[in-house]
Amino acid sequence: MAAKDIFHAAVRQALIKEQWVITADPLVIKINKVRLEIDLAVEKIFAAQKAGRKIAVEVKSFVSSSVISDFHLALGQFLNYRLALQMREPDRIIYLAVPLDTFNSFFQEIFVQEAIKIYQLKLIIYEPNKEEIVEWRE
Numbered sequence: 001m002a003a004k005d006i007f008h009a010a011v012r013q014a015l016i017k018e019q020w021v022i023t024a025d026p027l028v029i030k031i032n033k034v035r036l037e038i039d040l041a042v043e044k045i046f047a048a049q050k051a052g053r054k055i056a057v058e059v060k061s062f063v064s065s066s067v068i069s070d071f072h073l074a075l076g077q078f079l080n081y082r083l084a085l086q087m088r089e090p091d092r093i094i095y096l097a098v099p100l101d102t103f104n105s106f107f108q109e110i111f112v113q114e115a116i117k118i119y120q121l122k123l124i125i126y127e128p129n130k131e132e133i134v135e136w137r138e
Contacts, residue, residue, distance in 0.1 A: 005059040008039060011097045011124070013131040015057070020044050027056050029084045038081050038094070054092040056085060057124060062102040071112065078121060097124040100134050 012022060020042045027041035038056045045052035058081060060074045074096055082094045098107060103125045106112060116123070116137075123137035 005039065005061050006063065007061045007097075007099060007126070007128045008059050010128040010131045011057065011059045011126050012040060014126050014133045015040070015042055017131065018133055020055075029081075029088050031084060031087055034084075036081060036084050038085075039097075041092070054089070056081065056089075056092050056094045057097050058094065059097045060099075061128075062099060062106065067102070067106045071106070071115075075115060075119065075121075079119065093122060095122045095124045095136075097126055100125055100127045 012025065016022065021044065022040060023043050024041035026037040026039055029036045029038065039059045040057040041054070042057060043052050043054050058074070058077055060070065062070045062074075064070050078094060078096050085092050085094055103123070107116070107123075115121070121137075123135075124133055125135040125137065126133050
């Protein structure tokens with residue numbers, strides 16, 4: 001099992017505060033001999049519909065000495081996980097969870113903004129100390 005991100009518990013708690021139900025921690029997807037672990041599988045049931053919304057969340061902290069290396073890793077994981085979900089759980093949408101301070105700084109760079117647009121990244125912006133989700137970006 002891969003090591004959990006340092007803000008894993010904060011994002012998990014933030015999702016629970018927003019009435020999401022954690023259904024897997026981690027969500028394991030196997031495609032032949034390839035085994036992937038996405039940090040969280042989460043669902044929300046809406047009263048008006050029987051089928052709820054199913055998402056997967058990959059949590060990133062961006063605390064290493066090279067934020068661009070962290071971004072490369074996060075983007076690669078996001079794209080691979082999205083492909084795996086399309087193959088195994090096409091009704092589940094993948095989100096990348098990013099801390100608010102990183103979103104307000106590095107994620108405002110033109111290069112990162114273009115990558116978000118081109119690769120259609122869905123983001124959850126979170127405040128780790130308050131264990132709160134600040135914004136959902138589709």
